[in-house]
Amino acid sequence: MAEITMRQAISDALWEEMEKDERVFIMGQEVGVWGGTYAVTKGFYDHFGEKRVRDTPIAESAIVGGGIGAALAGLRPVTEIMTINFAFVAMDYIVNEAPKMHTMFGGHMRVPLVIRTAGGGGRQLGATHSQTPDAIFAHFPGLKVVSPGTPADAKGLLKAAIRDDNPVLFIEHAAMYQVRGEVPEGDYTVPIGVSKVQREGSDVTVVSYCRGLQLSMQAAQQLEAEGISAEVVDLRSLRPLDMGPVIESFKKTNRAVVVEEGWPSYGVGSEVVTRLYEEAFDYADAPIKRVAQKEVPLPYNQALEQSALPQVADVIAAVKEVL
Amino acid sequence: MTLKKKDHLELYRQMVLIRRVEERAAELYQEGKIGGFLHLYIGQEAVSTGIVSARIAEDRVITAYRDHGVAINCGISAKQVLAELLGKETGISKGRGGSMHMASVENNYWGGHAIVGAHLPIASGMALGDQYLGNQGVTICMFGDGATNIGFFHEGVNLSKVWNLPVLWICENNQYGMGTAVDRASAVEEIHIKAEGYGIPHSRLDDGMDVMKVRSKVAEALDFIRAGNGPYFLEIMTYRFEGHSMGDPQRYRDKEEVTQWEKTDPIGIYHRYLVDEKIASKADLDKIEAAVETETQEAVEFAESSPDPALDTLFDFVYAEGN
Known part of the structure; x- marks a missing residue:
């Protein structure tokens, strides 16, 4: 297994799928000549040409709406919304068009569309450019929402998303492109809608995904030094949500903490905690805790921003509270 | 494409069928058998009939929510339309779509879209698909005057010119967006002038009540687009x-205005044309009207006697299966 960055893993997945299937193409802002705002598609334009690596106007409705149309016409578009904060101006397409078409037209239409985007805070970009609104998108049946926390999952999930006949929102984290991890050799996919135990433990279940997974893994490592054994479950997909491994782990540890970067109200943690209480209430030995962003529009000042974002120390503190 | 007598009779049949199906739909609505909204196309039949008659099979058609007429022109049967209006399993969208959401991929008819203007970027995307795949088809995108004031319109139309996509944009100006007259909602009263801002050639057909004029104008536009x-x-x-x-309640227009327009009934105009030009006799047309009457009656009976979708099919088509 080679150790590569998240950026490389995502780039490799795109490259390999484009080599394999002529119908796969990329469209978005600065994906071509520029090479991608986060350099994920660097070199693609020269290799695949402007037909398959399409720079678009700054017009998110045209990007996602156009992607839907191209998907209906038989292509497999990978559209890119530069950051998830701009997804709001294409909201109609992401939540009200793409996820509705197969069912609303009685199965006539298929929308094999990927919408890649990057979210998350911590880069001093201010309130409009730093959000983690994943839960909003995960609210809608018909859409699949994935958000990987490791390079191996990023590569496998993106390939699965491209091969899927449904619209998939693929949420990356803007501050995680340099994260390194081991990636299997050769062609593989990671199934959408399957959670995974990323670290085994016996005292407490820490449920997370994406950037929250990083925090949770670091917290678990520090807790180990204190003799606390944390099991870390990575959701990887927010819809469909696979609660199986979460519940299995909770039945073993009887204690849980859910970690996410977004706001707690109506969030991913709210959903996971509710499902744990509904499906495994009898196994709870302590109230389940959530670790999330403070309920403020994220400020620019670095110290203020960091104080609003969940930290490793917050995860450790929450674990100690539930023990 | 010169029309033979049988072609004329077919167009006349379609126009009368749209009228009768919708008249019956209005009755069924009053009887409480149709739920939700019901937007009738009555008065505008020459537009969709003329447009669809000018297309080749490879040309895609996509429209807004006033879609029953276009659906019939594109080949969806009166039975499937009425069954859908009644929410039945035998409806074109298996009772999942209703009045505003009818489509048939088989007939290259792509719906039936209920968010004003949202289907315009999708139309550009479908045209991109055809351009990418080297297909000959043009995407014919119909929308109302009201749709030209929303952002989607501008993003979709701009993209079509940026990428030189084979799209025929057709604004059906019926002079009101819901109850708001064009001059109260649009910066320009002649909608086609908006295309100027995107460097797209444009024109206006003042008489959309004459199916032959619509057909000839659309054929000309399709030739222009197909020539690259x-x-x-x-x-x-x-x-x-x-x-x-x-x-x-139509408080926004007076009875006199409606009466005046009714004198230019598209079916009456076409009837006079066919008889005056000696293309068909009054007896020919009577025969068609009688046949349509029977077909509509049978379609109503079919729809009323069709089963509702089984409740255990609730989750069908939420996600497309397989790849």
Whole structure:
């Protein structure tokens, strides 16, 4: 297994799928000549040409709406919304068009569309450019929402998303492109809608995904030094949500903490905690805790921003509270 | 494409069928058998009939929510339309779509879209698909005057010119967006002038009540696009005789205006043309009207006697299966 960055893993997945299937193409802002705002598609334009690596106007409705149309016409578009904060101006397409078409037209239409985007805070970009609104998108049946926390999952999930006949929102984290991890050799996919135990433990279940997974893994490592054994479950997909491994782990540890970067109200943690209480209430030995962003529009000042974002120390503190 | 007598009779049949199906639909709505909204096309039949008659099979058609007429022109049967209006399993969208969401991929008819203007970027995307795959088809995108004031319109139309996509934009100007007259909502009263801002050739057909004029104008535009000239923008003036939707008190226009327009009934105009030009006899047309009457009656009976979708099919088509 080679150790590569998240950026490389995502780039490799795109490259390999484009080599394999002529119908796969990329469209978005600065994906071509520029090479991608986060350099994920660097070199693609020269290799695949402007037909398959399409720079678009700054017009998110045209990007996602156009992607839907191209998907209906038989292509497999990978559209890119530069950051998830701009997804709001294409909201109609992401939540009200793409996820509705197969069912609303009685199965006539298929929308094999990927919408890649990057979210998350911590880069001093201010309130409009730093959000983690994943839960909003995960609210809608018909859409699949994935958000990987490791390079191996990023590569496998993106390939699965491209091969899927449904619209998939693929949420990356803007501050995680340099994260390194081991990636299997050769062609593989990671199934959408399957959670995974990323670290085994016996005292407490820490449920997370994406950037929250990083925090949770670091917290678990520090807790180990204190003799606390944390099991870390990575959701990887927010819809469909696979609660199986979460519940299995909770039945073993009887204690849980859910970690996410977004706001707690109506969030991913709210959903996971509710499902744990509904499906495994009898196994709870302590109230389940959530670790999330403070309920403020994220400020620019670095110290203020960091104080609003969940930290490793917050995860450790929450674990100690539930023990 | 010169029309033979049988072709004329077929177009006349379609126009009368749309009228009768919708008249019956209005009755069924009053009887409480149709739920939700019901937007009638009555008065505008020459527009969709002329447009669809000019297309080749490879040309895609996509429209807004006033879609029953276009659906019939594109080959969806009166049975499938009425069954859908009644929410039945035998409806074109298996009872999942209703009045505003009818489509048939088989007939290259892509719906039936209920968010005003949202289908325009999708149309550009479908045209991109055809351009990418080297297909000959043009995407014919129909929308109302009201749709030209929303952002989607501008993003979709701009993209079509940036990429020189084979799209025929057709604004059906029926002079009201719901109850708001064009001059109260649009910066320019002649909608086609908006295409100027995107460098797209454009024109207006003042008489959209004459199916032959519509057909000839659309055929010309399709030839222009198929010759590789990129998109074209056509505005067609028309008038809806009924309210925006069922139950519209129509306070925004006076009775006299409606009566005046009814004198230019598209079916009456075509009837006179066929008889005056000695293309068909009054007896020929009577025969068609009688046949349509029977077909409509049978379609109503079919729809009423069709089963509702089984409750255990609730989750069907939420996600497309397989790849």
